[in-house]
Amino acid sequence: EPEVTQTPSHQVTQMGQEVILRCVPISNHLYFYWYRQILGQKVEFLVSFYNNEISEKSEIFDDQFSVERPDGSNFTLKIRSTKLEDSAMYFCASSEDPRKPQHFGDGTRLSIL
Amino acid sequence: AQTVTQSQPEMSVQEAETVTLSCTYDTSESNYYLFWYKQPPSRQMILVIRQEAYKQQNATENRFSVNFQKAAKSFSLKISDSQLGDTAMYFCAFMTLDSYDKVIFGPGTSLSVIP
Numbered sequence: 001e002p003e004v005t006q007t008p009s010h011q012v013t014q015m016g017q018e019v020i021l022r023c024v025p026i027s028n029h030l031y032f033y034w035y036r037q038i039l040g041q042k043v044e045f046l047v048s049f050y051n052n053e054i055s056e057k058s059e060i061f062d063d064q065f066s067v068e069r070p071d072g073s074n075f076t077l078k079i080r081s082t083k084l085e086d087s088a089m090y091f092c093a094s095s096e097d098p099r100k101p102q103h104f105g106d107g108t109r110l111s112i113l
Numbered sequence: 114a115q116t117v118t119q120s121q122p123e124m125s126v127q128e129a130e131t132v133t134l135s136c137t138y139d140t141s142e143s144n145y146y147l148f149w150y151k152q153p154p155s156r157q158m159i160l161v162i163r164q165e166a167y168k169q170q171n172a173t174e175n176r177f178s179v180n181f182q183k184a185a186k187s188f189s190l191k192i193s194d195s196q197l198g199d200t201a202m203y204f205c206a207f208m209t210l211d212s213y214d215k216v217i218f219g220p221g222t223s224l225s226v227i228p
Binding site: 033035041042043044045048056058089091093099101102103104105106107109 | 155156157158160204206210216217218220
C-alpha cells in the first residue's frame with residue numbers, strides 16, 4: 001500500500017536555527033497537509049496546500065513557517081528561526097480528494113535545544 | 114467552535130475482551146466525516162475507521178465498529194477481541210464539508226491491552 005514518507009524521523013536543532021522537514025506524499029495525491037503534536041497534547045492542524053498554494057492555515061502557522069513543493073514529489077515545511085516551543089512531532093498528510101481520508105506519514109520528531 | 118471531546122484519558126482492557134472508547138463532538142454543520150485514528154508507540158498515525166455523517170448505518174472494519182449517534186453528536190469506537198497490538202493512543206476526529214482542508218482531533222484516549 002502506498003505510504004506518505006517523512007524525513008528525517010528525528011531532527012535536533014539549536015534554537016534560532018532554520019529547519020526543513022521533508023515529506024513525500026502518495027504519488028497520485030494532490031492535497032497536502034502539515035499537523036503538529038506537542039508531546040502529550042492533541043494533534044493540531046497547521047496548513048493545507050493545493051495547486052502550489054496554501055489553501056488554509058491555522059493561527060499557529062505564523063510568519064516563521066512556510067511550505068513549499070519544490071518538485072513533483074516533495075512537500076516541505078520550513079521553520080525559519082526555531083523556538084523551544086516548536087519542539088513537537090510534525091506529521092505530513094496527503095489525500096487525493098479533500099473528501100477522502102488523509103493518509104499520514106510516520107512523523108518527524110523535532111527537538112529544539 | 115468545532116471541538117472534539119474524549120472524556121477518557123486512559124483505559125485498559127484484558128486481551129480478548131471488548132472495550133468502548135467514547136467521543137463527542139460539537140459542530141453546527143450537518144454534513145461531515147468522523148474518524149478514529151490509532152497512534153501506537155511508534156508514533157505513526159493510522160486510520161482505523163471512517164463514518165460519513167449522512168449515513169445512518171454504523172461503520173465496521175473487522176474488529177472495530179462505531180456507534181454513531183448524530184443527534185447526540187456521539188461517535189464511540191468499539192474494539193472487539195482486543196489484541197496486544199491494539200495498545201495505542203486513539204484519536205477521534207472530524208472534518209466538515211465546509212472545511213475540507215483540516216481534520217480536527219480530540220485529545221486522545223490511551224488504551225492499554227493487558228495480557
